[in-house]
Amino acid sequence: MSLPMESMYQQIILDHYKHPQHRGLPAEFDAEVHHVNPTCGDEVTLRVHVADGAIADIGWEGEGCSISQASTSVMSGLVVGKPIEDALALQEKFLSLMQSRGQADLSDEDEDELDDAVAFEGVSKYPARVKCALLGWMAMKSAVTEAEASK
Amino acid sequence: MTFDVERIRKDFPILAREVHGRPLVYLDSANTSQKPQVVLDTVTEFYERHNANVARAVHTLGSEATAAFEDARDKVAAFINAPSRDEIVFTKNSSEALNLVAYAISNATTFPGAERFRIGPGDEIVVTEMEHHSNLVPWQLLAQRTGATFRWLPIDDEGRLVEAAIDEVIGARTKIVAFVHQSNALGTINHVERIVARAHQVGALTVLDASQSAPHLPLDVQALGTDFVAFTGHKMYGPTGVGVLWGRYDLLAALPPFLGGGEMIETVDMTGTTYAAPPHRFEAGTPMIAQAIGLGAAVDYLSAIGMNDVAAHEHELVAYALPRLAAIEGLRIIGPSEPVDRGATIAFTLAGIHPHDVAQLLDEQGIAVRAGHHCARPVCVRYGIPATTRASFGIYTTTEEIDALVAGVANVKELFT
Numbered sequence: 001m002s003l004p005m006e007s008m009y010q011q012i013i014l015d016h017y018k019h020p021q022h023r024g025l026p027a028e029f030d031a032e033v034h035h036v037n038p039t040c041g042d043e044v045t046l047r048v049h050v051a052d053g054a055i056a057d058i059g060w061e062g063e064g065c066s067i068s069q070a071s072t073s074v075m076s077g078l079v080v081g082k083p084i085e086d087a088l089a090l091q092e093k094f095l096s097l098m099q100s101r102g103q104a105d106l107s108d109e110d111e112d113e114l115d116d117a118v119a120f121e122g123v124s125k126y127p128a129r130v131k132c133a134l135l136g137w138m139a140m141k142s143a144v145t146e147a148e149a150s151k
Numbered sequence: 152m153t154f155d156v157e158r159i160r161k162d163f164p165i166l167a168r169e170v171h172g173r174p175l176v177y178l179d180s181a182n183t184s185q186k187p188q189v190v191l192d193t194v195t196e197f198y199e200r201h202n203a204n205v206a207r208a209v210h211t212l213g214s215e216a217t218a219a220f221e222d223a224r225d226k227v228a229a230f231i232n233a234p235s236r237d238e239i240v241f242t243k244n245s246s247e248a249l250n251l252v253a254y255a256i257s258n259a260t261t262f263p264g265a266e267r268f269r270i271g272p273g274d275e276i277v278v279t280e281m282e283h284h285s286n287l288v289p290w291q292l293l294a295q296r297t298g299a300t301f302r303w304l305p306i307d308d309e310g311r312l313v314e315a316a317i318d319e320v321i322g323a324r325t326k327i328v329a330f331v332h333q334s335n336a337l338g339t340i341n342h343v344e345r346i347v348a349r350a351h352q353v354g355a356l357t358v359l360d361a362s363q364s365a366p367h368l369p370l371d372v373q374a375l376g377t378d379f380v381a382f383t384g385h386k387m388y389g390p391t392g393v394g395v396l397w398g399r400y401d402l403l404a405a406l407p408p409f410l411g412g413g414e415m416i417e418t419v420d421m422t423g424t425t426y427a428a429p430p431h432r433f434e435a436g437t438p439m440i441a442q443a444i445g446l447g448a449a450v451d452y453l454s455a456i457g458m459n460d461v462a463a464h465e466h467e468l469v470a471y472a473l474p475r476l477a478a479i480e481g482l483r484i485i486g487p488s489e490p491v492d493r494g495a496t497i498a499f500t501l502a503g504i505h506p507h508d509v510a511q512l513l514d515e516q517g518i519a520v521r522a523g524h525h526c527a528r529p530v531c532v533r534y535g536i537p538a539t540t541r542a543s544f545g546i547y548t549t550t551e552e553i554d555a556l557v558a559g560v561a562n563v564k565e566l567f568t
Contacts, residue, residue, distance in 0.1 A: 007515055008511060008515075009508075009511075009512060009515075009566065014566065014567070017567075018567075039507075039523070040505065040507045040523075040537075040538065041524075041537035041538055063537075064505060064537075065505035065507040065508050066504075066505060066508045066567075067507075067508070126511070129507070129511070132507070
C-alpha cells in the first residue's frame, strides 16, 4: 500500500514500532512510573536511572497503538545520555509540536534536535491521537521529576 | 417498490464526497448514520418557514410548529406500532430516555401513588454483559442510590447471551431487567421474548435499548412485549439531539417525573405542584422541535422503503461480509460468526495491530470505521482485548464497499509486516 503524502504513518514510525529501542525494564533505576492513555488503552511502564544530572538510562515496557509505542521508542533514543535539563527542554519542544494542530513552523535547529521525533508532526492534526504520541514523553517527565525529588 | 441501493445512495449528499482523495466508504452507521436530503430539507424548512415554540404560542407560527412537532410524535408512534401517541416521549437521545426511567424509578421512593416502582435493599436490577454504557451505568447508579443489587446475564464466546443464565439470574427478587435488542459492540440480536417471558413471570419491569435495532429491523413494541423501549434519532437517519422513550401508558401515567420545568406541569403552586399527563410530564422545557420534526421525516423515509426490505438488505450485507473478513489471516471476529440473529455490525481484531492504527489507516484509504471499546467496555474485558475495530452498515451500504474494506484491511496488514 502506498501511503498518502500527509499520512500519519511515516516509515520511521513503523520502523520504531517494529524495532523498539530501549524496550525492557533495567534492574538499576531511581524511579518507575506507569502511564495510561484511556482513549486507546495504551500503557507504558518506564524506569529511569539518573546520574550526575543526566539521564543515564531509560527502559520501558508497554502495549498499545503504534503511535504510542514508536513515540516512546524515539523518545528513549533521544534522551538517554542527555542532561536532565536538556531532556526536559526537548520534552517541551515535542509537546508544542504535538499541540500545533499541523501548523508547526519548525526551524532547522528544532528539526535537528527533535531528530526522528519530527516524524510525529502529522499526528498533531489528529487531536484523538496526540495523547498517544505524548504518552512516553509524559512518562519520562514524571519519572525524571520523581527521580530528582528522591535524590 | 424494490430495494435499490444505488437510488438510496443518491438521497444522501454526503456519500458523494471524497476523503483523502478517495471516495468516502462510510462504515460507521452504528455510531451515527448519515442523513437523507429529505431530513435536511425538513429541518431547514422548519427554521425557514415555521419556527416558533410549541404548545404555548397562540400565533400562526406557533400553531404550525406545534402541529408539526405533534405530527412527528404520531409518525414515531406508527413506526413502532405503539397503541397510543401519548406513549411517545421525546428525549435528547437513548441515554436520556434510559436515565429518565432510572431516575423516575428512584423518585418513586417518596412519590405518592408510585409504590409499584419502589426498589431498595434486597431487590435486584438485571442487565446483560453486552450493554452499551448508556444501559448499564444508569442502572448501576440506581442500584447505588437505592441499595438494590446490580446483576447481569453473562455472554458466551460467540457473543450471545448464556441462555441457561436467564432463569437463574432473573428471579423473585428481580425488579428491573434492562437489556439491549441488538448489541452495538457484537452485532448480536437478542431473543427479546425469551427474556420478557421470564421477567414478567417474576413480576419485573423490562426496559429495552433499541438504539441499534430501530434503524435496521421492523420494531413493534406490542409484539416485543417490553414495558419500556428507548432509541435515538441520529442512528436512524434523523438528526442528533432527539431520542424516544416509549412506555406502556399505565406505567408512564404512574411514573414520577424526572426533570421538572415548563410544560410538564398541570398546576403549580408555591406549596405544591401537580403534573401533566404523559408524554408531556416527561418533556420539561422547550423540546428539540426541529430535530423531532426531522426524525418524523426520517421515519417517513424508512417507512417508504419498508423496514422488512431494510432488514433483508442488511442481512445480505452481513452474510456477504462475515466470510470475507474471517478469511483474512490474523483477523478475529468478536461476536457471532454466522449471520443468524445478527445485525450488520462487525467488530474484529487484527493480530499485532492496534484497532486505532487499523481505523486510522483505513481512514487514509477513505474508509470510515470506529475503533475502541464502543462504550461497551465489559465486552472487551470479557474477550481479553483492549479494543476492536468495528465496521457497521446501513441502508446505503454496498457489497463494493465491503470489498473495499476487505482490501483496505489487507493493505493495513501489509504495512505492518
